[in-house]
Amino acid sequence: MGKLSGQYALVTGASRGIGRAIATLLAAEGATVALNYRTGATEAQALAQELRERGSETLLLQGDVSERSAWVDMVQKIRTAWGRLDILVNNAGITRDKTLRKMTDDDWLSVIHTNLNACYFGVTAVMPLMIEQNHGRIVNISSFVGQAGNFGQANYAASKGGIIAFTKTAAMEVARHNITVNSLAPGFTLTDMLSKVPEPVQKQILSRIPLGRFGKPEEVAKAVLFLAADGDYITGQQININGGVYM
Ligand SMILES: NC(=O)c1ccc[n+]([C@@H]2O[C@H](COP(=O)([O-])OP(=O)(O)OC[C@H]3O[C@@H](n4cnc5c(N)ncnc54)[C@H](OP(=O)(O)O)[C@@H]3O)[C@@H](O)[C@H]2O)c1
Numbered sequence: 001m002g003k004l005s006g007q008y009a010l011v012t013g014a015s016r017g018i019g020r021a022i023a024t025l026l027a028a029e030g031a032t033v034a035l036n037y038r039t040g041a042t043e044a045q046a047l048a049q050e051l052r053e054r055g056s057e058t059l060l061l062q063g064d065v066s067e068r069s070a071w072v073d074m075v076q077k078i079r080t081a082w083g084r085l086d087i088l089v090n091n092a093g094i095t096r097d098k099t100l101r102k103m104t105d106d107d108w109l110s111v112i113h114t115n116l117n118a119c120y121f122g123v124t125a126v127m128p129l130m131i132e133q134n135h136g137r138i139v140n141i142s143s144f145v146g147q148a149g150n151f152g153q154a155n156y157a158a159s160k161g162g163i164i165a166f167t168k169t170a171a172m173e174v175a176r177h178n179i180t181v182n183s184l185a186p187g188f189t190l191t192d193m194l195s196k197v198p199e200p201v202q203k204q205i206l207s208r209i210p211l212g213r214f215g216k217p218e219e220v221a222k223a224v225l226f227l228a229a230d231g232d233y234i235t236g237q238q239i240n241i242n243g244g245v246y247m
Contacts, residue, residue, distance in 0.1 A: 002030025003229035008082045009033045010074070012065050012122065013092030015040030017191030018141065020047055021217035022089055022224050027056040029225060031087065034059040034078060038092070065092045065118035066110075071125035084133050087228045088126050090119045090140045090163075095193060097152045108155045115159035116166070123170050123181065136179035137228045140167050141220070142238060144187045144246040160185075164238050171236030180235035182227050187242025189215040210244030 009026045013019035015037035023033045024047070033051070035058050037044040048058045059081055063070030078085050093115045096107040119140050130136030145153055146160025164183050171181040188194055188205055194214065197205070206214070223239050240246065 002028065003225065004087070005030030007031045007086040007228075008078070008084055009087035009089065009228070010036065010061070010078065010085060010126070011089045011091055012036040012118070013038075014047065015043040017193060018186065018189060018217045018220050019089070019091040021221040022091060023047065023058075024051070025218070025221040025225050026087065026089075026228065027051045027054070027058070029229065031228075032057055032059075032082065034061050034074070036061045036063055036065065036074065036092065038062070038064050065090075065122065066113035068121050068125075071121045075125045075129065079129065085126055085129050086133075086135060086137060088122060088130075088136070088138045089224055090122045090138070092118060093141065093143075093159075093193075095153065095156050095196070097156070099152050100154050103155065111155035112159050112162075115156070116162040119163050119166055123166075127174060127179070130179045131174070131177045134178050136174070136177070137231065138170070138179065138181040139224050139227050140181070140183040142167075142183040142185045144185050144240060144242045147185060147238075147240075148246045167238070168236045175235055180227070180231060182231065182234060182236065183238045184220060184223050184227075185238050185240045185242065185246075186220045187215055187240075187245040189217055189220060191217055205245075208245055209242075213243065215241060215243055 009031045011023040014023040014035035027033045061074045140163050142163040143160040145157045149157045167183040
């Protein structure tokens, strides 16, 4: 029996990268997982098929997490299919890197909407269900950039710092319903998001990481599993999974 047998989870941005690794590990530990994606239908369907072959059923939920209406729709589908939700992982995220001199309002707003507003929509959308069942484990994926800042990422840093502050406040407000809310702050992790960074810049970054390598999506997934399965007395915290790049 897995650590999460009988539990139901929703992972946003599960079609690729860190979200995919999280969904895979939660399913391997017995959870039934809803896979949210925005445009990556083919990738999400391939993951659903892969998990099915390993004996896990999934729910595919297309939706743009930066829109409240998508959350209403996803939670309605989860209520109908399962009647409960134990774990929410707000993972979906984007970058639109530019220095402030070149950043447009659209660059700023789309990153804030997708990374930060989506966490607010997600937490408030699942709260009624989690309060009813007196149980919930919410993990918001932030970034070390939200703690340290990063050149060319003012929009991203603000969204990820906002997630940390939001997480603490949400944790205080829902604790009496046995719902925990924590954030993870990964460092540079090997996904499409990192591969968009030019190679010379990647080399520079690597030289700043004490452990001397980039992180793996599976290493972030392990921390989600820990919080979901064993983190009963952990709330309002941020866990850094960053190879020491920020201490
Ligand atoms: N990689 C890193 O170095 C790193 C470091 C720290 C934190 N993080 C954070 O970790 C999380 C995952 O990042 P990643 O590296 O795995 O990124 P990624 O490989 O670029 O994947 C991003 C995922 O988010 C989904 N997504 C984007 N916008 C969405 C929206 N509006 N609605 C629903 N889904 C949406 C994408 O789905 P579609 O393909 O369907 O659009 C995709 O599944 C993000 O929050 C990111 O900020 C990453």
